[in-house]
Structures are given as C-alpha cells and as structure tokens.
Amino acid sequence: MSLTFTPLHPVLAAECAGVDIGEPITARTADEIEDAMDRYAVLVFRRGTPLTTEQQLAFTKSLGELEPPYRKIQPEEGVRLDNPALSDISNLAPGDKILPRDDRKRLFAIIGNQLWHSDSSYKTIPARYSALCAHVIPPEGGDTEFADMRAAWDTLEPRLKEKVKDLVTEHSRIFSKGALGFNFTEQELKDFAPVRQPLVRIHPGSGRHSLFLSSHAGRIVGWPVPEALMLLRELTEHATQRELVYRHKWRVGDLVMWDNQATMHRVRSFDDMKYPRDLRRTTLTTGAPAIPMSKQGGARQHAEDQHSGAITTATQ
Numbered sequence: 001m002s003l004t005f006t007p008l009h010p011v012l013a014a015e016c017a018g019v020d021i022g023e024p025i026t027a028r029t030a031d032e033i034e035d036a037m038d039r040y041a042v043l044v045f046r047r048g049t050p051l052t053t054e055q056q057l058a059f060t061k062s063l064g065e066l067e068p069p070y071r072k073i074q075p076e077e078g079v080r081l082d083n084p085a086l087s088d089i090s091n092l093a094p095g096d097k098i099l100p101r102d103d104r105k106r107l108f109a110i111i112g113n114q115l116w117h118s119d120s121s122y123k124t125i126p127a128r129y130s131a132l133c134a135h136v137i138p139p140e141g142g143d144t145e146f147a148d149m150r151a152a153w154d155t156l157e158p159r160l161k162e163k164v165k166d167l168v169t170e171h172s173r174i175f176s177k178g179a180l181g182f183n184f185t186e187q188e189l190k191d192f193a194p195v196r197q198p199l200v201r202i203h204p205g206s207g208r209h210s211l212f213l214s215s216h217a218g219r220i221v222g223w224p225v226p227e228a229l230m231l232l233r234e235l236t237e238h239a240t241q242r243e244l245v246y247r248h249k250w251r252v253g254d255l256v257m258w259d260n261q262a263t264m265h266r267v268r269s270f271d272d273m274k275y276p277r278d279l280r281r282t283t284l285t286t287g288a289p290a291i292p293m294s295k296q297g298g299a300r301q302h303a304e305d306q307h308s309g310a311i312t313t314a315t316q
C-alpha cells in the first residue's frame, strides 16, 4: 500500500492515508512521512480508533527520539496517565472527573494552551514533532489551529525580515502564563528561568526560514521590554492571519502530528466545565539547543536541564 497526502489547506497541513500507524512502520515509510512533514508541517491521520499508549509511543519513536519527561506543575489530584512519556492534554483528573474551575493544571493547560505557542520553546532544547491523539472530544468547540511559521517568514515585509533576522529572544512559561495573570512561587521563578531562542530558524529538513514565535517569548536580548513585546505582538499578528492558519476539527481516533520548528498552534475554547476532552501527546526532541548552552546567559545555567525522569503533567 502506498502513502497518500491530501492537502487540507492551501498553505500547510495534509491528511495522510495508506498506512496503519498502529502497526510498526518501515524505515521507508518513516522517510516518506518525514518528507511530508517537511512539506506540510502538519499531518492528520484519521483512523477512527485512538492509538493505545504502546502504539502511539512506537509510532512516534519510529520518527525520532522522544523528548525527556519534564515536571514542574504538580496537579493537586495526582497523575491520570500511567506512562510519563505521554503528556495528558485533558481537562480530567484521575478517575476521569472534570477538573475544577480553579485547578492549576486546568488553568495552565486548558486555558494556557489557548495562547499561540510552539511546544517546549521554554526549554533550551525545543520540541521537534508533537503527535496528539484524540480519545474523547467535546461536541462543540475545542478545535486546534496551526499557523505556518515558514509562510509567516516568506510573507514578512523585507524591512521586518532585515530587522528580525539576527535577533535572540527569551522564552519562559513566566511570560506566557504571566500574561494570563498567573503568580509564581520562588521555586517556580527559578525553575522557569528564561531560555534563549533565535527569532528566525532555518529548518533542517526543508531548508526554509521560519519565525520562531511562541507565547512563551517575552524578551528580545538587548531590547527595551515594551519595544520587544510590541515587535513580538506585531510578528504574531502577521504569522497568525487567517490565510496562514489551518483549523483542525477533531474526530475520535485522529492523530495530528505537527512540526514545532515550522508551526505554532493553539486550542480554541470549549465548555470544559461541562464536556470532557481527552487527548494524549507524545513529543520528539530536536536533540540540541537552538542557541548553544555557552550562549544561554546566567539565569539558565542552574535550572537546566530539568529532565530527571519526572512526570510530565501540565504541558504546552
């Protein structure tokens, strides 16, 4: 059987058929999927039945190395999924109860994920692919949107390209959650110390330039803060204009995989006090800092690299 890729949008995203991702895939199939990711940046696999944890891990691992588990926000009610390699992207507590309104995990993930972001941009080693599998979806709302950051670069005015091409930004959950009014403990302020990322990346697979934006970006090195925030806002507005955004309407059993090096994403609101929404994510690492450790600056040195076999809880 051969793979087919049917575009879902003029700029990015395609539906992949002709492969059962619940079965082991060959190296050749993996290559074809990676080539398609370089082209479309978002792939949708519609299989009708959610992958088991083992299937999702096996499929993701056939495309690269998993991001190490990470823990910083402890859910008050404990961890719902047993495998730390799987991120729980749900509004559920253990026992599948809907999280209460003021639950910190809810506010971090369900509310926080409504901000445009690139997964793990607040880590020195940012994420490569994220693969999200739908187990339970609400009857309305909760779509996920993807913006093409290569098209964002391509369509940027030349004067802005010139202005941003060598800039370095600082990313932290302090900036993204802080914009939503979160307060942090002293320990969290240390744990979430900003990391540096280039504002423009060249994609290793496609060779295309892309803007590296994320709601976690909150500073530009060497710039006054208001000017930095205004430029980041201007670029984000440009990058997320409707023409450059694919909106995914979920069906149970969909697996959507996106390249964090080429896209930003966000979930749209849904009535999360009423409806359960259960998606599970595996994440591949880019394997190396986008800015070398020696150029990360002081704050980061001691907090790095938080991956101590702990459990992933609230994730973006």
Ligand code: OGA
Pocket: 089, 113, 119, 130, 132, 142, 143, 144, 265, 266, 267, 268, 279, 281, 315, 316
């Ligand atoms: C994620 C994420 C959005 C969603 O899994 O990284 O941001 O639609 N999810 O749940």
Ligand code: MN
Pocket: 113, 117, 118, 119, 265, 315, 316
């Ligand atoms: Mn995310």
